[in-house]
Amino acid sequence: MSYLENELSEDLSRVTPENAVQICMKILDSSSRLLGLGIQVRDPQSAWAVMSKIIELSNEFVLARFLAEVLELSNMINVNPLIRDMVVRDFLVCAEKTRMMVIEMARSGKSWIEIARELEGMVNKERYEK
Numbered sequence: 001m002s003y004l005e006n007e008l009s010e011d012l013s014r015v016t017p018e019n020a021v022q023i024c025m026k027i028l029d030s031s032s033r034l035l036g037l038g039i040q041v042r043d044p045q046s047a048w049a050v051m052s053k054i055i056e057l058s059n060e061f062v063l064a065r066f067l068a069e070v071l072e073l074s075n076m077i078n079v080n081p082l083i084r085d086m087v088v089r090d091f092l093v094c095a096e097k098t099r100m101m102v103i104e105m106a107r108s109g110k111s112w113i114e115i116a117r118e119l120e121g122m123v124n125k126e127r128y129e130k
Contacts, residue, residue, distance in 0.1 A: 003030035004099045012095055017073050017084045020091050024070045027095055034106040044071050058101055058112035066094030 003026055011023050028050040029041035035057075041047050051067045054060070070091045076084050101112045108115060 002034055002103075003027070004034065004103055008095070008099055012092060015088055015092065017076070017088055020070050020073055020088055023095070024067070024091065027098055031098065031102040034102055047071070054098065054102065057105060060097065060101070060112070063094055063098065066090055070094070 008023075008027065008030075011019075011026070015023055025041050025047055028047050031037075031054060032039045032041060032050045035053070037050060037053055039046055039049050039053075041050055047067065051063060055063055069087045073084065073087055076087070104115060105112055110118075
């Protein structure tokens with residue numbers, strides 16, 4: 001079992017502006033392993049490499065914004081705490097979305113785009129059968 005399936009929920013329950021980047025790196029490192037990308041995530045450059053691949057597989061371009069925000073948290077020392085908290089909340093949304101997509105892509109061996117199209121086809125089929 002992977003970090004995404006086991007330990008991430010516990011980490012997210014304790015996320016703070018100070019540890020969000022570390023958790024993000026762990027999410028992307030685990031995602032790289034599950035998707036067979038062969039990229040060890042240890043710094044922002046490798047984080048972007050993995051996130052770029054996830055975005056390519058999912059068409060979820062909003063994930064780039066979330067990654068940029070969380071990587072900037074350490075530079076937000078003098079920013080209003082409400083803004084930092086907002087970035088952490090955005091990160092939680094991104095983390096859950098990434099977890100769900102990566103686990104399903106790894107299980108099915110398909111891109112998120114293919115999975116979404118199949119689901120859309122099933123919904124449309126059900127509509128026409130009624």
